[in-house]
Amino acid sequence: MAVEAMDRRDVAQLKADVLIIGGGASGVAAAVTAARNGLSVILLERYGFCGGGAVAGLSGTVCGLYAASDGDKPPEQVVFGFAAEFVDALAARGGLTDPVRYGKTFTRVHDPLVWRETADAILAQAGVTVIYHAVATQVLLDGGEAIAGVIAWSKQGPLDIRAAITIDASGDADVVAMAGLPNFIGDQGRVQNPTMIFRLGGVDVAQFAAAYGADTIMPPSVSALIGEANASGRFKLPRAKIWLFTTTRPNELLCNCTRITGADGRELNTLFYADFTEAEIEGRRQMREYARFFAEALPGCANAFVNDSGVQVGVRQTRQVKGVSKLANGDILSGRKFADGIARSPWPIELHSGSKPRVEWLLDDVYEIPYGCFVPTRGENLLVAGRCLSAEHEAVASARVTAQCFGYGHAIGHAATLAVREGLAPRAIDGRDLRLVLNRDGARLG
Template sequence: MPVSMDTRERQRLDCDLVVIGGGAAGVTAATIAARNGLSVIIVERHGFCGGGAVAGHSGTICGLYEASDNPENGPIPAVFGFAGEFVSRMEDRGGLGEPVRYGKTFTRVHDPIVWREVSDDLLSEAGVTVIYHAVATEVLMEGDRIEGVHVWTKEGPLDIRAKRTIDASGDADLVAMAGLPSFIGDNGRVQNPTMIFRLQGVDVAAFRAAYGEDTIMPPEVSEMIVTANQSGDYALPRAKIWLFPTTRPGELLCNCTRIVGADGRELNPLFWRDFSEAETQGRRQAREYARFFRDHLTGCETSFVNDMAVQVGVRQTRQVEGVTKLMNADVTGGTKFGDGIARSPWPIELHAGAKPKVEWLLNDVYEIPYGCFVPQRGENLLVAGRCLSAEHEAVASARVTAQCFSYGHAIGHAATISVKDGIAPRDISGADIRAILNRENAHLDG
């Protein structure tokens, strides 16, 4: 009978806080906690930070601006705090485009290389210990308390003992490892992943003249895709597509694939077979759309694929079952909470079924309460990012990048208070966190 083993020496590190995941939420939480005096370690499986925005190539910072029926009047900022600091740093390096139309609101296209560098600088300046190319494989527990994580590295196994732990994995990985309550999508169905790519060699001026300023392509483009499919010459599973001019000359960011399994169901990246199938399907689809653009779209006649996501963009997998759950009706109704620690104007943007569903919240924001990031059971653990406790359609809004910065901002402070004052995360007042965020220009109260 084979015996599981690793003969390499197991190292140990000790810290106040360990953060698993270097996406927008993880970087922010680690930076905030370290700025407030905690010893912090962040563990990231890639060789760079950015999460879905960089590895998944989402390429935009969504959720910064209000939506309205009069977007021609210009963008109305709605999210501030750490998100604003990150935006400013990106702007200073030329890594962030001006706001561009996305239906009834606006978004901003970023340079993923600059994003990596800004993240590196934030973590370095704050004194965070960064461990790249490492994966958490187990949680270290004593009773119902998380005492840290077991991490795999090329050098060998590593035990990180921490007073508090933040699961910023995007997939609630630590929650699952600890056996804490969680759930997956809508009775197990999740939103489609997408393979996002960049198209170079585009005459952007001609492209915009033909199709307008809105990055959601007009109906005539959708009709062209339908006709192309009917001809039998192309296989383009999604007709409603989004194309964004980027910060680089002659380039479009292309969000257009719709990846489903060979059996027609939504693929769930939690499952290794599904994740692998999504990658190969995504690359095939990206090439097919690029061929269609070159053959049929004005300005794209000599275009070519110059970059593709490191992995498919993952919109939804596993959510923590939190002390509080953000409900679909909270999003559509613009609900405010006394312990709201983040705000969002972003629509429900649901990628499931034959075409994306977008349900707008106009001239308003909703708030996300602190309890969405505190597990129902288990101590010493907080979550940050898109694995928050939220219903299926609510996640389709609450998952986007600007809000993940806000979550990290709040949860970094919560971890600091928990360590310094010896308070369990579930006993911290969300209203107190809100007050701290407002002192740091989050403008949650206007």
């Protein structure tokens, strides 16, 4: 007996100038920018809130705003545009700390609930049509490789969404892959491991800060304690260099400390359902192990308890688009600038493999990311935004953070506007023109 796939529910037909898949930082920025330019915009998001890795993955910080330097220089903000606007809106709602020390630079810790509400408000004010709890399952192709929109799953039934321009802000280049367009995964398939970030309540923050100071990267003494705990056989803590942040909430730490690999030792790739599942289970196990260690070993944490974790593991790297341009590893540390640079970053390369993550700093400078990193080499009417940009393995370890994703979305929202209004193919848009538009819109790219 033949088995036939079936969904007899009615198909809802929707249409917009711009369709955005994914409501992370880049998706929100792109949607708001295009809508403010007068376009009709639909934003499709699989969760019931926006935020992507920052909220669902509980990364918890807005990284990439401030220059890095040696010494005791105060925070110097070097990234503006939509990133600065969103940060200001978060702060106005009480959802963001002042800058906190992060090694040679600074970051800001956000409240994930306030992040959601801030995104809701900005999207509504711009007139974006947001569809939560919906997932793109098929891409609509017109004439081979021209993207016409997507078919999406929702509780109501299938959605047939058509748009002049589609922006893949899924983080995983899902639309690119569904269309069969060129893409790649990490370093010949090897990706940075996922992590389970969690929040610890019941902390005596004053006692903790008195012991460890203002730097959120814990000192070598903590790494040594972790090593001793592992050697005793009473704990299994795979990562020794860890990040602990105070938050907007009293008596709380945000903990970035797990290192999730497979039982076979592989770096797990969340594109694969078995790896994703294993990562979630192992992440929760490590979360409890680190929390138990903190309560026993760290000042101020004797009465601490886990009060929240990511909705899912935080994902650093999966599938990326093969773009017209590709950000190279060497571009980061050389502070390279591009004539068509549409975003800038001061953030270091962070490689989280091994028990001690490696951080390579770019001091007193920024590098730029060219427009071509977001334009697929093939396929029409399609742009990408966010961490699925075209970049080498180490480069994406810097370029994927929140402030830069806001910047990518800001730029690609303007690119979509030019494409729709002028009838241009995304590859025909000159990144230098886009740079001028962004500077008029407050990006301060120089």
